[in-house]
Amino acid sequence: MEWIERVNNVVNYIEENIDKEISYDEIAKLAVCSVYNFQRMFSYIANQSLSEYIRNRRLTLAAFDILNTRENIIDIALKYGYNSQDAFTRAFRRFHGVLPSKVRTEVVSLRTCPKISFQITITGGNHMNYQIEQWAAFTISGIRKRIETEKAFQVVPKIWQTAGNDGTMNRLFELLSQADMRPVGLLGVSAGGQWGDSEEMDYYLGVTTYVDVPECTKVITPEDMDELQLPKATWVIIEANGELPDSIQNVYKNFYTEWLPNSGYDLDDLPVIECYLQDNRQEVWIAIKPICK
Known part of the structure; x- marks a missing residue:
């Protein structure tokens, strides 16, 4: 693969x-x-x-x-x-x-971390609900944070915690009430970090405010928020219902270890989107493209 x-x-x-x-x-x-x-x-x-x-x-x-x-x-x-x-x-x-x-003066026990090598093992042991969909270009409006790529996993939870304490979450809910569009819910978007600009990336807490289809009316982005515009693409949309963070983490593990290697698709170079709804319902949107032969 x-x-x-x-x-x-x-x-x-x-x-x-x-x-x-x-x-x-x-x-x-x-x-x-x-x-x-x-x-x-x-x-x-x-x-x-x-x-x-x-x-x-x-x-x-x-x-x-x-x-x-x-x-x-x-x-x-x-x-x-x-x-x-x-x-x-x-x-x-x-x-x-x-x-x-x-180490040089006494007999001691030492640990080792051997070099890793990856191969595919097809197990088929985990169930994952997903759909593949061609989706029109769309715009996300929200709060953008510039963070160090290497520290993203530690920083992102703190961004959500701060948003809940400083009123940002309430403002996003207000924006969501005006813009019930897919991808739905409050969105966590990991953008950037590509070759040539890998040291830093953007993380957005946002809401979909426009989808490029005839029946859609754009919701105006507040002046103190940023916009992220995403092109028409193919997305695998994965159901991630259940208690956080395990439900999201299980989706990523199943996707990367089982679904992607056997799918005939490759990752597209677009942000990953996590959609947070109500009642422990979540979706993960990952852009994909057919593997070039």
């Missing part, structure tokens, strides 16, 4: 540059999708985040260097991206459970 080959290409790139700077632009280029989409995909098929995998690989190799060479520990720390021996010592101890200085 082409997309599995691309994931493995990224892993090979990381391995080749594990003691150098790892470029998120290059990751986006090799993955042919945004870094945020790749981070999400990686975390569900590898059961660890991309940043955690890179850190654990570096700490694994650092331990081998301490055991097998006479290099100074500070030089090994710098080699694997740590700016000080103190920072390296803290990270090493969290991962291995011992101080790096004891």
Whole structure:
């Protein structure tokens, strides 16, 4: 499968540059999708985040260097991206459970994180309700936050929490009452992070305010809100009903590990949209395109 080959290409790139700077632009280029989409995909098929995998690989190799060479520990720390021996010592101890200085003077147990390699296993064990739909161009209006791509998974929940406390959520509900259009509900939209602009991305809390069909009347975007315009595309729309966050997380895991590899589709380079309705009902919209032969 082409997309599995691309994931493995990224892993090979990381391995080749594990003691150098790892470029998120290059990751986006090799993955042919945004870094945020790749981070999400990686975390569900590898059961660890991309940043955690890179850190654990570096700490694994650092331990081998301490055991097998006479290099100074500070030089090994710098080699694997740590700016000080103190920072390296803290990270090493969290991962291995011992101080790096004891590796050469005592018999200690060390952990390893082996290089990952991905392959497809068809299990068919999980049920997923979805539909594939050609959808017209549409506009989302809302609050835009510029965030660091690498920290997106930690920052996004805080954005929602703040919106609930500062009145933003009430304003979005008011806008929603004027604009009952698909994608429906309050929307969380992860946009950007593509090759050439991978270090940062935009996250929108918004509402659909226009769909490019004859019967639709555009709802005016408030002056202090931003617009995100999305083109006509093919979307897989997945039901994600149930308690949050498990319901959404289960959808992503099933999508990336089972549905996508066997679907004949590839990810399109468009934002991922989470739709939050009422009564624990949610949808996830992911843009797809046929795999080019």
